[in-house]
Amino acid sequence: MSDVILLADHDGGKVAKTVAELATFAKRGGTPVAVILCANGAADALGAQLAGTDVEKVVAVESDDFAQFGIPAMVDVLAQLVDSHKPAAVLVASSARGKEIAGRLAVRAGSGIITDAVDVAADFATTQSVFGGSFTVSSKVTHGIPVITIRPSAIEGASTSNTPVVEKVNLTISDKAKLVKITNVQPAVKGGRPELTEAKIVVSGGRGTNGDFTQVEAMADLLGAAVGASRAATDAGWYPHTHQVGQTGKTVSPQLYVACGISGAIQHRAGMQTSKTIVAINKDPEAPIFDLADFGVVGDLFAVLPQAREAIQAKRS
Amino acid sequence: MKIAVCVKQVPDSWAEKKMVGGVLDRAGVDAVLNDLDEYAIEEALRIVEPLNEGKETPEHTITLISMGPDRASEAIRKGLSMGADSGILIADAALAGSDAIATSKVLSDVVAAGGFDLVFCGTESTDARMSVVPAMLAERLGWAQLTFAGSVKVDAANSAVEIARMTESGVETMSASFPCVVSVIEKINEPRYPSFKGIMAAKKKVIETKSLADVGISNSEVGATGAWSAVADAQARPPRDKGIKIEDSGDGGSKLAEYLAEKRLV
Numbered sequence: 001m002s003d004v005i006l007l008a009d010h011d012g013g014k015v016a017k018t019v020a021e022l023a024t025f026a027k028r029g030g031t032p033v034a035v036i037l038c039a040n041g042a043a044d045a046l047g048a049q050l051a052g053t054d055v056e057k058v059v060a061v062e063s064d065d066f067a068q069f070g071i072p073a074m075v076d077v078l079a080q081l082v083d084s085h086k087p088a089a090v091l092v093a094s095s096a097r098g099k100e101i102a103g104r105l106a107v108r109a110g111s112g113i114i115t116d117a118v119d120v121a122a123d124f125a126t127t128q129s130v131f132g133g134s135f136t137v138s139s140k141v142t143h144g145i146p147v148i149t150i151r152p153s154a155i156e157g158a159s160t161s162n163t164p165v166v167e168k169v170n171l172t173i174s175d176k177a178k179l180v181k182i183t184n185v186q187p188a189v190k191g192g193r194p195e196l197t198e199a200k201i202v203v204s205g206g207r208g209t210n211g212d213f214t215q216v217e218a219m220a221d222l223l224g225a226a227v228g229a230s231r232a233a234t235d236a237g238w239y240p241h242t243h244q245v246g247q248t249g250k251t252v253s254p255q256l257y258v259a260c261g262i263s264g265a266i267q268h269r270a271g272m273q274t275s276k277t278i279v280a281i282n283k284d285p286e287a288p289i290f291d292l293a294d295f296g297v298v299g300d301l302f303a304v305l306p307q308a309r310e311a312i313q314a315k316r317s
Numbered sequence: 318m319k320i321a322v323c324v325k326q327v328p329d330s331w332a333e334k335k336m337v338g339g340v341l342d343r344a345g346v347d348a349v350l351n352d353l354d355e356y357a358i359e360e361a362l363r364i365v366e367p368l369n370e371g372k373e374t375p376e377h378t379i380t381l382i383s384m385g386p387d388r389a390s391e392a393i394r395k396g397l398s399m400g401a402d403s404g405i406l407i408a409d410a411a412l413a414g415s416d417a418i419a420t421s422k423v424l425s426d427v428v429a430a431g432g433f434d435l436v437f438c439g440t441e442s443t444d445a446r447m448s449v450v451p452a453m454l455a456e457r458l459g460w461a462q463l464t465f466a467g468s469v470k471v472d473a474a475n476s477a478v479e480i481a482r483m484t485e486s487g488v489e490t491m492s493a494s495f496p497c498v499v500s501v502i503e504k505i506n507e508p509r510y511p512s513f514k515g516i517m518a519a520k521k522k523v524i525e526t527k528s529l530a531d532v533g534i535s536n537s538e539v540g541a542t543g544a545w546s547a548v549a550d551a552q553a554r555p556p557r558d559k560g561i562k563i564e565d566s567g568d569g570g571s572k573l574a575e576y577l578a579e580k581r582l583v
């Protein structure tokens with residue numbers, strides 16, 4: 001069976017949840033080989049975290065150049081591994097970085113590329129949800145080794161008894177991949193809350209919060225949810241841009257999405273309308289968000305949210 | 318300094334989009350300049366304007382480059398009315414249905430031939446939403462990639478650029494020397510509205526139209542036939558079931574809690 005390469009995302013210390021998801025997709029079409037590109041000395045600890053997933057082999061390249069030179073350096077190495085492994089496909093998690101890596105790799109390898117797949121079959125035919133989820137498209141790469149980026153949380157990563165061995169490979173990074181220098185990194189502050197794209201429940205606030213997210217956050221914490229925001233809220237500086245949901249923010253598809261003080265502009269809907277259940281709280285009965293909502297409350301979020309919280313707490317005790 | 322800005326004409330992002338036979342139905346929707354490319358034009362203008370201040374003929378210029386149908390010249394014209402100097406439109410019947418691979422090939426060949434120092438892009442075209450063309454341009458041109466910029470500092474005298482890359486993983490400061498591909502996020506600035514004077518001036522600005530042959534690319538490399546991925550099927554998502562809507566008359570929160578409990582969501 002041929003290898004299917006998946007790029008294992010990590011933050012230096014922890015591998016991302018998406019790696020297990022990519023491996024489960026990869027297994028459908030071949031042997032899942034995880035590629036870890038990391039700093040010197042980091043590979044063993046990262047590789048160990050892939051035990052128990054569908055990953056069967058781990059290939060690690062250690063170099064401090066990745067942190068210094070970023071995406072082009074990663075692509076340089078990944079392209080060499082694709083060359084030597086001749087995989088049936090390359091899978092990458094959809095994120096700003098993942099898509100850029102995939103795009104450059106596709107050009108380098110002479111491959112077709114599909115981004116933002118939500119499903120991948122054994123023959124690497126993909127399903128995508130486009131135009132903010134209003135259309136479902138099946139496509140296929142028709143030239144070269146398929147390069148596919150897959151949305152986080154599109155599948156539950158399987159649990160296995162695999163304990164893949166970490167094979168360390170020495171590869172040189174070419175000078176043309178060293179044109180950009182990364183001089184400072186401020187990682188996104190991760191609070192105690194789940195990641196937006198991984199969360200089962202998302203509670204979002206918009207302009208209707210008037211800058212006060214305490215009710216939105218309190219509801220999120222009660223439900224174990226991630227906090228999202230509309231662009232109006234992130235533009236106003238009320239919430240970090242990393243929490244923006246929508247066309248130019250993140251695409252989420254949780255079990256439950258609670259939109260508080262969000263009108264439901266088409267660009268916001270583009271990032272959340274495939275959520276399983278949608279709840280909206282909005283003062284304006286004409287707000288377009290109500291067209292999507294499974295349950296809508298026409299009311300003031302500052303009255304509805306605290307009351308809902310109390311009632312949920314009462315039900316639980 | 319010569320700056321190119323890649324701009325795309327897209328269906329209005331405020332309109333509902335539909336697919337017909339696996340391709341986007343562009344006919345029923347107004348075509349506009351991709352909103353996100355306006356930020357790229359604005360940023361380029363903010364870089365050159367102070368440098369050109371007081372000069373009779375601008376020493377630092379902005380050229381808008383677009384690949385698309387003939388009417389994409391309207392999108393270029395809008396950018397010219399914001400203040401860019403000239404435009405290049407690559408229009409050719411054979412280009413219809415091109416994928417990102419082909420688009421990046423055409424754009425990079427035009428950029429390479431133009432002697433530019435910097436190329437600016439938006440982070441995403443609101444129709445294709447792939448967010449890959451800028452990275453592909455950097456790969457093809459062999460230029461430095463400075464993408465997802467939330468701020469850009471250009472030191473023209475020293476041919477140096479520094480950006481703050483803002484993505485879900487945080488903020489990275491990165492720098493490079495010319496030539497560079499820069500893409501900007503929508504938080505970077507507030508694009509100007511074209512002034513009346515700008516609109517009048519734009520009428521006199523030159524948009525050069527090139528065919529594929531002019532660029533030196535063969536028909537087989539582009540369009541639906543040259544695409545390296547293909548759509549097999551496209552289905553409209555079934556409409557959502559009509560939901561419940563209640564008016565809060567003092568018990569909206571409790572009713573919401575009941576609904577969530579019923580659905581086993583809490």
Ligand SMILES: Cc1cc2nc3c(=O)[nH]c(=O)nc-3n(C[C@H](O)[C@H](O)[C@H](O)COP(=O)(O)OP(=O)(O)OC[C@H]3O[C@@H](n4cnc5c(N)ncnc54)[C@H](O)[C@@H]3O)c2cc1C
Binds near residue numbers: 250264300
């Ligand atoms: C190219 C482009 C990309 C974009 N990308 C995104 C994106 O990624 N994400 C995104 O969200 N937007 C995006 N937008 C912006 C989008 O068009 C809207 O402007 C934005 O979503 C509006 O945010 P909002 O719903 O919070 O604000 P508004 O539209 O102002 O709505 C606020 C709502 O709050 C309600 N409200 C006010 N007070 C209360 C209260 N006390 N209780 C309850 N309800 C209250 C009001 O009735 C109103 O419906 C984009 C736009 C463009 C052009």
Ligand SMILES: Nc1ncnc2c1ncn2[C@@H]1O[C@H](COP(=O)(O)O)[C@@H](O)[C@H]1O
Binds near residue numbers: 326354438443
């Ligand atoms: N046909 C095109 N003509 C000019 N620029 C384009 C074209 N397609 C994409 N771009 C540029 O690439 C960016 C990202 O587009 P995409 O990768 O399609 O999401 C856009 O914001 C534009 O700056």
